[in-house]
Amino acid sequence: MAQGPPATETAQLGELLRGRSFRMLLLVSALAGIPVSLLAFGFVSLEHWLQHGVWEWLPHQLGRSGPPWWWPLPALLLGGVLAALSISRLPGRGGHVPAHGLGLHATPPAALPGIVLAALASLPLGAVLGPEAPLMALGSGVALLCVARRDLPERARNVLGAAGAAAAISVIFGDPLVAGVLLIEAAGVGGPQLSVLLLPCLLAGGVGALVFTGFGRWSGFEIGALNLPTVPADHPPAxxxxxxxxxxxxxxxxxxxxxxxxxxxxxxxxxxxxxxxxxxxxxxxxxxxxxxxxxxxxxxxxxxxxxxxxxxxxxxxxxxxxxxxxxxxxxxxxxxxxxxxxxxxxxxxxxxxxxxxxxxxxxxxxxxxxxxxxxxxxxxxxxxxxxxxxxxxxxxxxxxxxxxxxxxxxxxxxxxxxxxxxxxxxxxxxxxxxxxxxxx
The missing domain is CATH 1.10.3080.10 (Clc chloride channel)
Incomplete structure (x- = not known):
């Protein structure tokens, strides 16, 4: 018969949920999910619009049915120059290097301009990368910017940054649950610490999902969320x-x-x-x-x-x-x-x-x-x-x-x-x- 968590962990969890500081953290996470989701929506919409312009609209304007074979050469050259300038000249060096994974550390708000510009220089112009890492950095930085407190404890900064990242990444995955599971598994925490991370991330992701879904339907903008409209029909695996x-x-x-x-x-x-x-x-x-x-x-x-x-x-x-x-x-x-x-x-x-x-x-x-x-x-x-x-x-x-x-x-x-x-x-x-x- 399965046993519940140890009594000490249960007591710690109850004390945590009754604490005023944790309730405030939940409230801030929920409120931060609103601006984070809107900015993430804008970022993904802009990236999608630029990509459409470079790879579809512009070739059609030149009388082509699609991009010719040589098209990636000038596009990536321009992208490389713009990305290199953003990485070398702006704070934060353009954000996390994709070869090192997703990057789950809290993002300093001062690094946000460089991260956004480096991503917009790379992604629409042909880099073989996705928008998930810049989105997570954007969400983390904006969530911390909403607090604007230098004396915020390190633990609270990390949790709030993770909540902002969850709200932002929900935009591209189209599901706050995926974002929550990803961040929780990547953090590798358990026991009461799991609740400290789990609840703000799910709350911010859920609020963000509600906001960007409603805003997307109202505005009519296409954000290009990851989905497969059609999958092959087949029998169960044999x-x-x-x-x-x-x-x-x-x-x-x-x-x-x-x-x-x-x-x-x-x-x-x-x-x-x-x-x-x-x-x-x-x-x-x-x-x-x-x-x-x-x-x-x-x-x-x-x-x-x-x-x-x-x-x-x-x-x-x-x-x-x-x-x-x-x-x-x-x-x-x-x-x-x-x-x-x-x-x-x-x-x-x-x-x-x-x-x-x-x-x-x-x-x-x-x-x-x-x-x-x-x-x-x-x-x-x-x-x-x-x-x-x-x-x-x-x-x-x-x-x-x-x-x-x-x-x-x-x-x-x-x-x-x-x-x-x-x-x-x-x-x-x-x-x-x-x-x-x-x-x-």
Whole structure:
């Protein structure tokens, strides 16, 4: 029979909930969710509008049906110059380096202009990154700005910053629950400390979700929240799906972990000579997208950007890509992802989800392995490996799979666990046994 929490923890929790300071923290978190969600809505809407202008509207104005193969080269060159100036000249160095993960530390309000400008220079112009990390930094900084108290305790600053990040990230995930789970799992807390973080994050995320949902319907603006309008219909996973799916999850981890590690080394090099190195890396990202277009005859936009829109297309029409085109997409976009993580500004999650799915979809011709299991494996394995948060990856994959999530959930869980375990083993150096030990 399951037992409840120890009496000491229960007493601590009751004392915490009755405390005036915690009630004030909840109130501030709820109130901060309103401006945070509105600013996050504006940021994502602007980023989406700029991306549409660069990759759709402007080519059409020039008489093109889509961006030509060379289009990413000037776009990424401009993005690299603007991002490099924002990183090198403004406080905060443009925010967290995506090769180092999401970045969950409280963001100083003084760093917000540099973070926003670096992200708007990177994301719409073709960086293979998502908006989640800048959004979290924006939410954290705005929440702290709402308090404007220098004597705020460090613990309260961290919790309030996390609540602001949860409210902001809910905009792009479209669900405050995903944001809450992600931040809680990343923080790695338990017991009464879990409630200290959980309640403000969920409250701020819920208020923020209410505000930006209502504001979005009233304004008619498209924020481009992560969703898959159509997913492949298929039967519940069979034995064959697991026989293919588990090795595929391991393969995705074996590809993703070296990519992230290489991006980390690149980030260290870029740190030494920020402006020229950032511009060079951004131009190389454009070169990867251009080579993909030349090699496959498809749009260069598929190999640039976060992959959010292309992920929806891939889920809806997986057979529209040949196996060769999908493998080329994984190779060129994967290379651009490494370069972007090491030099530009954004988040690593969206491209990881896309690349995992693209690699999985390239193998749907295997006997007994269809598009629906491939989508489940790709989302779960890509998210678990890069996030290093298996529960968050499972929740996110479940959200994206929508009504088919219940059928695919066993495969999602097994794939996430297999990919996470493989990734952690690859990241852990094997202890070398000395000669003296081998002689014994």
């Amino acid at each position: 034995v064959g799906d697991f026989l293919w799916g588990v090795p595929l999850a391991v393969l995705i981890a074996c590809c993703a972990v070296p990519a992230v590690q290489l991006a980390g080394r690149l980030a260290d090099l870029v740190e030494r000579r920020t402006v020229p190195a950032t511009v060079a890396c951004a131009t190389a990202v454009g070169g990867c997208a251009a080579l993909y277009a030349l090699t496959t005859g498809r749009s260069s936009a598929e190999a640039a950007l976060s992959g959010q829109a292309t992920l929806a297309q891939l889920a809806a029409t997986p057979h529209a890509w040949s196996v060769g085109a999908l493998l080329a997409l994984v190779a060129f976009k994967g290379s651009a992802w490494v370069l972007s993580m090491g030099s530009l500004r954004g988040g690593p999650i969206f491209p990881a989800l896309f690349l995992g799915t693209a690699l999985a979809m390239a193998l749907i011709g295997l006997p007994g392995f269809g598009p629906a299991p491939a989508l489940a494996v790709g989302l779960a394995a890509g998210g678990a490996t890069v996030l290093r948060l298996p529960l968050s990856a499972i929740v996110l994959a479940t959200l994206l799979l929508g009504k088919d999530a219940a059928d695919q959930l066993p495969l999602v869980i097994v794939s996430a666990v297999a990919a996470f375990a493989t990734g952690e083993l690859l990241r852990t150096p094997v202890a070398r046994v000395g000669r003296s030990d081998r002689r014994r």
